[in-house]
Each structure stands twice: as structure tokens, then as C-alpha cells.
Amino acid sequence: MLTVLTVKEAQQRILSSLNGKRTDMEIVPAMNLLGRVAVEEIVATEMVPSFARSTMDGFAVRSTDTFGASESIPALLTLKGNILMGKEPPGNLEPGEAMAIPTGGMLPPGSDSVVMVEYSEVLGNQVAVYRPAAPLENIIRIGDDFQQGDTVIPAGHVIRSQDIGILSALGHLQLKVYARPRVSIFSTGDEIISPAEQPKPGQIRDINGFALSAQVLEGGGDPQYRGIIADEKEELRSGLLASFDDADIIIISGGSSVGTRDVAVKVIDELPGGGVLFHGVSMRPGKPVIYGISGGKPIFGLSGNPVSAMFSFILFVRPVLRLIQGLPAFPAFVPYVEACLETNLSSPGGREDYVRVMLSGEESSGKEILLRARPVFGGPGLLSTMVKGDGYFVIPRDQEGIPEGSKVKVFLF
């Protein structure tokens, strides 16, 4: 139980313990879908667009009628009328005819192309076309966006602004999504007091309860801050059990000392239907991570050190939050900024090292300048390294340091 795992091993143990657990489903209106995860695939129930449209102001034509047209010998077509926005065209387009059409207007049957206003001229009841129009030029065909039956939103897709747009194009005013995971958050430790109180010597205000709640929110969850609980076996146990029905994930933070860590491990291990799956991960900061499960619910025991707790959240809790709300545990693409390390940096080796850095340098007038990354001074126990830092990069386990001038991938906080 005290074996120290690598970050990857720990992540694998956590994820495989979940057995594909998901939160409940709920129906959410389109306007509130941003960031939510679709339970089911959405298929286009109609063509998008449902009619052929012009992408330019001009004249709907049969392209064959314009072949060979030029400035000197324009094609002369009969102007058959105007197409109005939002209305059906006044009739079919017969050979030798043209209809005026606005951008977004519906093409008349028979037409296959639009000549831009710029290349045409109305002469009485005729239109002179000064350039040949290619078939399909300046038009969007029926179903060019999505054909009926096409997958529009795959199952497990996180809804972005454009997805809300296409849902409204299809008249899909609501969507079945996974509920936001409810995360119960306890702080423990005899030295911890409420942030509303004035600490006596030896006491500190609760940091983790608030910082972890914000991380849960950021990760798409619904944080439920349960306050401070004594690191005493019976109280911890009854507190955890009382929150079980309303929580999908439980986090206890605190108990950094061996004695209190032991209490947390023991309590989690003795919960009904589960036990501690590991205790300790070879990373810096964040080593004393406890992970257990009870009744199928993941339970994390994070360090009382806020920096450790926050990195443990990023590495271990966030993947669970993602997974149970229907996403892959790890995103396929994680954006970063590349920066040049300003100093030599040694790392203990044998564990992953999460280095907080401040970034400087900006792109100026389009010219690209490589950013500079400066490690934030201060030990792993200092929250100021997170507050002053813009992000972090990772020194892998098998590396004992990294030389000045190296390019590093910085993940922004």
C-alpha cells in the first residue's frame, strides 16, 4: 500500500477502477450547453442548408448560358425578376434567363451558378454577363453543410459555440448531456480554520477547500465545499459517509503529517465496499496522494500543501471529472506555449517535476519572439509559486535537470 507509483501508473489505476462510471443524464436547453458533453450522437434530421443559396449579390444563371462571355462579347440574358430574401423564387429559370439574387437568397430551379454584380449589368429587361460563370460558382448547395443522416455531433463531444449554432440550425433546442459531476470537498487538519476566522498561533485558514472548489468548477464539475472536519477517525468516517449520496467524487485534503495521513488512509480503507488502491506518487510537488474507492465512488486524499493538492487535482482528479462526464480522461490536444528556459534547473530525478514558471516576452508587430520562462523562486510548499506563475512545465522522471536555453512546453494555469 505504501508503494510509490509513477504518475502514469497512478492514473491508470484510478481510471481502471471506475468501470466506465458516468454521471446521470439531463436535458439542457441550447443556450446553456457550452462545455457540456453530449450523451448521444446527433444526426441531421434535415438538409443543412435546406435549399441552394447564393453566397453573393448577383444573378442566378444557367452556367452553360454564360460560356464564352467576355467584356467585349457579353452573354445577354433575359431578366426574369428578383428573388427576395426568405422567399421562394418567382419561378423556374429557363435557358437564356437570369434572376437577380441577394446573398443568402434561394436559387431558382434550373439555375446552377451565380454571377456577381460586379461582372454583370442590367440593360432594360436584359442582363449582360461579362464573364463566364462556372457551374456551382458562388452557391451553397442543399446539404453542403450537412446531409440528412450525417453525424453532426458525435456522442461524447463537448459542446462549443459552433455546435450550439448547428443545433439551432437544426431546430434542436435542447440536448441530453451528462450531469455535472458533484464533488464533495472536505478540508482536514487540526491547524485548519475557516477563512472567516482570525488564526491563533499555529493555525492557518483553509486554502485547499476554496482552491479545489474552483478547480472543480473549472473542470466542469459542481463543487460542494463541506468545510473543515477534524482528522479524527470517527468524525472523518461519518462526514464522508454523510456526503456519499450527493457526491460523485469525494476529496479530502489535509493531513500532511504521517499520523493524520494514516488516519485518512485507514478511514478510506475501511469504508464499505472498497478500500485504498494506492498511496503515494513519485512526483514533485504532490507525493502524498491517497486514492481509494467505496461503493464505486472515487475518493481522493490530497496533501494539505496547496501546491501539492492543486497538482494532484490536475493530474488525478481532473481525468476522473472528465471521464465521468462522458469525455476521454485526457484531451487529445492540450494547448501550450513554447518558451525558452532562462536558467539551468536541477531536478531530483526519479519523479516527475512540475516546475512553475513566469513567462515574459510578447509578439510585437507580427514578429514572433520566443517567450522566456523563469522558474518561480520558492519551494514546492509555497502557494505563491502558483499565484506568481503563469503556468508550468514538466521535467520527466528520467531527467535530472534541464539546461538554460532549453525550449519547454508551458501549460498555462
Add this chain to the structure above:
Amino acid sequence: MLTVLTVKEAQQRILSSLNGKRTDMEIVPAMNLLGRVAVEEIVATEMVPSFARSTMDGFAVRSTDTFGASESIPALLTLKGNILMGKEPPGNLEPGEAMAIPTGGMLPPGSDSVVMVEYSEVLGNQVAVYRPAAPLENIIRIGDDFQQGDTVIPAGHVIRSQDIGILSALGHLQLKVYARPRVSIFSTGDEIISPAEQPKPGQIRDINGFALSAQVLEGGGDPQYRGIIADEKEELRSGLLASFDDADIIIISGGSSVGTRDVAVKVIDELPGGGVLFHGVSMRPGKPVIYGISGGKPIFGLSGNPVSAMFSFILFVRPVLRLIQGLPAFPAFVPYVEACLETNLSSPGGREDYVRVMLSGEESSGKEILLRARPVFGGPGLLSTMVKGDGYFVIPRDQEGIPEGSKVKVFLF
């Protein structure tokens, strides 16, 4: 007025028209601060931490008492008692003494170092120390995180999880932040109907109203979708004016055809105390952007084409949203993923080209694989290019194309 600006010129005109306008201020509790922007600098009103703490389980000592200690000749110190979590130590530490201390415990006056449990042993009422302890080893001093008077949160800083953590450490349970900008969103165009309706031939459901509302939300604003308004001068004018008091920014989308664009331009230009500042930007997609101001309020006329409207939002509305909620208009660091372009790509040149791409390839077992970017097939008028795309990259104005295999910076949607 019909001069077409570059993207940068347009951005500069917009930002300089705002005269440092900000939204109102409001007081928000710590738990709800994520993503909000601090109005005022927060200064540490006390030391963080407020007492010297141990970062290890072990013994508080005077480091000078341990100099020269070794496995064979340990330093023998008098065990003076236990320090309890959250309590003051039982007294001062005199020369030759040690006190047991847990991680997070308060150091007794007189001590300057902590010897880890691993390098010490209790022998009756004595502690044998088998290694010299360096001064300040395994301790966090008073104020190591923040000294009283230090800037903790600068003015204009966007609040992240760790910032909420440090605020709670300081007992700062609320913060003065800028209000979320209220953005009125109108859709216009005779072909546009409510997403709740069934379109007749030539009609399409409103996409932009919903997609832009989601973009506003994503950008930290408070979207107010005002529905569909006829692109008729008097109606547009009275609709805009009616929303003025409740909005910090106004967006009209639609009116892609020259005629309706002209109506929007005219209406915005004739609003009291302002006028149109530009009309048209050399970019693809998104050219027909109208920007005006009335009574100090920015008004955007975006294309009816959803792709154009969304990119115009990213390039022009988002910087305004940022600026008026107290942030720099453009973030100093914008994360991206680097990818290898899968095809040759031509670009019209003379305008910035925003290319939607699908990404593929993943990091596998720690080995880094360069992602591949494949442009999404389809014209700039197709929303499916945004829905199928993972992100976009930019081909600058002075470039007429980009060869297969080029490395591009992809900004994720």
C-alpha cells in the same frame, strides 16, 4: 467609409474608440470569482504563513547543535516535548534541545531547522540526530509566501483557482471585480426565423444569435439574445435604442447582402452621438464587418454567414469584451498546438486567411508525435467547417499560400 482595413487596423480603431471604458464594479464572494477580473490590487494584510512551519515530520532543532553529526557520532539532544498541529509549541527551544514536530507544525522560538524522522531516533528522553541539519532546512519561514505589504493580486488580474486559494489564506472572502459585460445580440435578415419554427423554402433558422451568445459567455460576458429583428431601418433603429440602457456592447448579425448591409450601416451611422467607424476588413472569412459607436457604446454589425460572424467575434468583439472587463484587449500568452500541414494550401493573399483544420495524431506513451493538421473541406460559408474543425491557423496577408509539411500553430476552438 467603405475602405477595407487590415485586421490590425480594425482592432486598433475599435480599441481606441473605447476611451478606456470599463463595466461597473461589483463585490463577488470568493467561491464565485473564477475568471473574474480584480478592480484593485490586493495587498497582503498579514504575513503568509503567519508563523514558521515545518515541511516534514521530524524534530525542530537549532542547526548549530547538529553540526558534525553522523551515523557513527550522532548529535544527542534533549527531547523537550511534542508540538501539536494548530497549537503553539510548549515553549522556547534552548541550545541542546529538540522538539517533535509534525508537517505543518509551528516551529518553536529558538529553532531554525527540522531534522527528518528518517535521520533521527528517540532514545528515552533524548533524540539522536544522525545528519547535520542545515539552517532553514525543511521549514517555511514567516512570510515566505507573501510578506505583509506584498502585492498578492495585481489590479486587472484574472482570478484563477490558486488566486482564490491565496485570497482565502488572507481571509479575503470577497473581491471587487468588474461586472460581466452585457452584450445585446440581434439577428436580422428577412430569411431568418426562430430555431423553434419550421422553415419554409428560402428561410433558415437563426444560427448566429445562439452561436454568438455562446461566444459571449465563453468570453466572460453576459449574453442577452434579443431575437430576430427585421432589416428595416425604423425597426432596427428602435430595437437598438431599446436595448441601449441594458447593454455594454451591441451586436447585430445578418444582412449579408449589400442592400441590408447598407441599412445596418445607415442605422448605426445615424444613432445619436456616434457613427460608423469602419466597414469591411481584409480577412477571410468575415469581410463585411461594420463597427460603430453610439453614446460611447460599441456596436458591431457582423455578417449573416455564421463562420464570418464567429471569426469576427474572435478578432473584434472578444478584445472589447476583455478590455471593458478590465483585462488587456489581447492576452499576453495564447496557447496553441503545433501541427504539420497535410496539404498544400493556396490563399488569396492581401487578406488574412483563417483556415479551419482537423487535428490527428496523439502523444503515445510519452513519445512526442507531431500532430497533423488537415484543412476542413468546404467554403468559408459553411458552418460545418467550424463544427468538424478542432481549431484554426492563420495565413498572413502577405502570404499567398503555404506548402504541405509546414509547421502551423493551431488555436483550438
